[in-house]
Amino acid sequence: MAVNILLIDDHFCAREAVACLLKQIYPDVQVFEAESFKAGLAIAREQAVNLVLLDLQLPDRNGLDGLAELKQEFPNLCVVMFSGVEDREVVFQALKLGAMGFVVKTVSRQAFVEALRDVLSGKVYLPATMVGKPPASVDIDDAAPGLQPATSPASLGLTPREFEILRWIACGHTNKLIAKQLSIQEQTVRNHLRPIFQKFGVSRRTELLVKLFEQGIVFGLPGAGV
Numbered sequence: 001m002a003v004n005i006l007l008i009d010d011h012f013c014a015r016e017a018v019a020c021l022l023k024q025i026y027p028d029v030q031v032f033e034a035e036s037f038k039a040g041l042a043i044a045r046e047q048a049v050n051l052v053l054l055d056l057q058l059p060d061r062n063g064l065d066g067l068a069e070l071k072q073e074f075p076n077l078c079v080v081m082f083s084g085v086e087d088r089e090v091v092f093q094a095l096k097l098g099a100m101g102f103v104v105k106t107v108s109r110q111a112f113v114e115a116l117r118d119v120l121s122g123k124v125y126l127p128a129t130m131v132g133k134p135p136a137s138v139d140i141d142d143a144a145p146g147l148q149p150a151t152s153p154a155s156l157g158l159t160p161r162e163f164e165i166l167r168w169i170a171c172g173h174t175n176k177l178i179a180k181q182l183s184i185q186e187q188t189v190r191n192h193l194r195p196i197f198q199k200f201g202v203s204r205r206t207e208l209l210v211k212l213f214e215q216g217i218v219f220g221l222p223g224a225g226v
Contacts, residue, residue: 003029003120004048008040008066009055009082014105018053018082025113037061037069044074051120053103056083056090064093071098080119091126095213101125114206124210150217157199165192167219169205170212 003026009015012035019031032047034040037058044052052070056063063081070079080101081094091102100119103112104127115125150156153163168178175193179186197203200211 003050004032005029006032006034006040006043006047006049006052007082008034008037008052008058010035010057010059011055014055021109021112022116025116037063037066040066041069041073044070044077050078051116052077052079053082054079056081056085064090064097067094067097067099078119080115080125086127091213095124103127118206123207124214125206126210126213150219156217158196162192162196162199165189166196169193169196169208170217170219 005022007015007018007022009018015033015035019033022029022031032043032049034043037060040052040054043049054063054066054070058066061069063083067079067081070077075098078100079098080103081091081099082103082105083090084105086104094102101115101124103115103125107115107127111127118125150163150166153160156163156166158166164182165178168181173181175186175189178189182189193205197208200208202208202211
């Protein structure tokens with residue numbers, strides 16, 4: 001499909017690398033580049049873009065402020081924050097302002113492709129490492145407004161084993177790693193995932209992570225007791 005993507009980043013090398021990758025993923029893509037928010041906004045006003053990759057730190061505008069301005073002028077525009085900073089509190093704010101995702105610049109090629117696929121199909125993308133853990137300033141026993149500490153299986157309507165597996169998923173662990181941690185078979189992990197998915201009304205892991213994030217559900221450290 002034809003895709004028009006606006007990349008707003010003040011680092012030339014970063015823009016060139018991402019633009020090259022985008023053209024490999026989507027042969028028909030047209031990439032518009034801007035080194036400042038002002039330049040990016042001008043392009044957004046002139047071109048019909050499907051997606052904006054917006055750097056969090058720009059010389060002329062804080063990325064979150066830029067996001068708010070873009071969403072105010074273009075409410076239906078798909079904007080994804082693209083940053084070297086991995087901060088859950090910042091991600092919360094970006095989602096609140098209308099971002100469709102948050103991609104860390106150190107993400108793998110596979111995860112980057114998944115992120116683009118998700119947001120262009122109308123889904124929200126978040127890396128697993130940003131979901132399920134409270135912001136550093138929040139005590140799990142004294143959560144800030146909007147956060148829901150999951151302190152027991154019953155609080156989420158799960159069995160103890162499902163709750164334990166969900167904790168590991170929230171930390172970004174794969175089925176294989178979870179199986180190793182719990183000394184069970186990988187297929188057993190998959191079997192437990194089905195009722196977890198049903199409980200949250202999702203069909204895949206990324207959707208589950210987004211749901212946890214959106215509902216503000218946070219966990220203590222896996223294996224620390226329930």
